[in-house]
Amino acid sequence: xxxxxxxxxxxxxxxxxxxxxxxxxxxxxxxxxxxxxxxxxxxxxxxxxxxxxxxxxxxxxxxxxxxxxxxxxxxxxxxxxxxxxxxxxxxxxxxxxxxxxxxxxxxxxxxxxxxxxxxxxxxxxxxxxxxxxxxxxxxxxxxxxxxxxxxxxxxxxxxxxxxxxxxxxxxxxxxxxxxxxxxxxxxxxxxxxxxxxxxxxxxxxxxxxxxxxxxxxxxxxxxxxxxxxxxxxxxxxxxxxxxxxxxxxxxxxxxxxxxxxxxxxxxxxxxxxxxxxxxxxxxxxxxxxxxxxxxxxxxxxxxxxxxxxxxxxxxxxxxxxxxxxxxxxxxxxxxxxxxxxxxxxxxxxxxxxxxxxxxxxxxxxx
Numbered sequence: 231x232x233x234x235x236x237x238x239x240x241x242x243x244x245x246x247x248x249x250x251x252x253x254x255x256x257x258x259x260x261x262x263x264x265x266x267x268x269x270x271x272x273x274x275x276x277x278x279x280x281x282x283x284x285x286x287x288x289x290x291x292x293x294x295x296x297x298x299x300x301x302x303x304x305x306x307x308x309x310x311x312x313x314x315x316x317x318x319x320x321x322x323x324x325x326x327x328x329x330x331x332x333x334x335x336x337x338x339x340x341x342x343x344x345x346x347x348x349x350x351x352x353x354x355x356x357x358x359x360x361x362x363x364x365x366x367x368x369x370x371x372x373x374x375x376x377x378x379x380x381x382x383x384x385x386x387x388x389x390x391x392x393x394x395x396x397x398x399x400x401x402x403x404x405x406x407x408x409x410x411x412x413x414x415x416x417x418x419x420x421x422x423x424x425x426x427x428x429x430x431x432x433x434x435x436x437x438x439x440x441x442x443x444x445x446x447x448x449x450x451x452x453x454x455x456x457x458x459x460x461x462x463x464x465x466x467x468x469x470x471x472x473x474x475x476x477x478x479x480x481x482x483x484x485x486x487x488x489x490x491x492x493x494x495x496x497x498x499x500x501x502x503x504x505x506x507x508x509x510x511x512x513x514x515x516x517x518x519x520x521x522x523x524x525x526x527x528x529x530x531x532x533x534x535x536x537x538x539x540x541x542x543x544x545x546x547x548x549x550x551x552x553x554x555x556x557x558x559x560x561x562x563x564x565x566x567x568x569x570x571x572x573x574x575x576x577x578x579x580x581x582x583x584x585x586x587x588x589x590x591x592x593x594x595x596x
Contacts, residue, residue, distance in 0.1 A: 320348035358390035439471030476506035542587035
């Protein structure tokens with residue numbers, strides 16, 4: 231007969247390890263609350279309901295079927311970290327809404343509203359105070375580097391109350407997101423790398439720069455521009471009211487002469503114009519072609535292409551106002567010139583790099 235297997239011995243209870251007794255185990259810590267940094271430097275516990283409420287206020291008049299403040303907040307907080315500045319929160323919210331604009335145009339409107347509101351919180355609502363900051367600016371070495379001319383500053387200071395009364399900051403919200411970000415990048419003046427102008431400040435600066443001394447004309451010009459009845463060209467928006475009030479858009483030149491001195495004098499003129507945001511049209515038909523005899527050195531010319539590459543690099547280097555936008559040089563050549571075929575190939579994407587100058591613009595003078 232088969233025998234039953236013997237029953238296993240009873241299990242003994244395990245003794246607690248003397249190296250890690252339960253009584254000495256460290257209790258789990260509660261997660262630290264996330265903090266935000268206010269614009270005045272104070273730290274504060276983050277309140278997501280406040281972010282939602284801020285977005286909800288700016289959603290006035292938008293289609294609630296598509297634009298949900300709670301859903302936007304949920305996406306925004308994905309980019310949070312402890313110690314995030316509140317200005318950075320607004321930037322994240324604006325970028326999130328701009329990305330969602332493919333779903334509905336109202337998201338783009340909301341993005342612009344958030345960006346404008348963020349700028350308003352960081353800047354003064356006084357034209358005189360803003361101009362004081364710009365006129366009294368000093369560079370990193372402590373040297374005076376005013377961004378506003380003396381006579382415009384004095385005009386604004388003497389008429390501060392009337393000028394402030396004429397400005398309507400609500401019109402800043404008329405810009406779409408792309409337009410407002412373009413203003414931020416290139417047009418609004420900065421002090422120490424920080425934007426101090428609002429769009430309405432810029433328009434009033436332009437009006438005062440043009441009509442300095444005539445308050446009524448300045449107020450009328452500001453009102454028409456801020457209501458988008460007309461606008462001035464970019465050099466005027468860049469430079470009006472500043473110590474370098476160069477407000478012309480286009481300059482037409484001819485190569486001074488077909489010589490080293492003539493070419494480089496013309497190049498210097500183009501650089502100085504581009505420095506002050508001017509665009510350039512240059513006629514170069516009087517420059518000798520490739521292989522032409524050079525009496526002074528008993529040699530032969532390299533033609534237009536190497537010369538135009540110099541102008542190309544100057545346009546890249548001397549941009550319009552120090553990083554605001556690329557220089558704009560247009561070169562014009564009459565079709566009888568022997569180098570015309572090389573001229574027409576200069577913007578091609580293929581070919582030898584030393585035969586290309588792709589940052590210039592070209593036209594045949596027919």
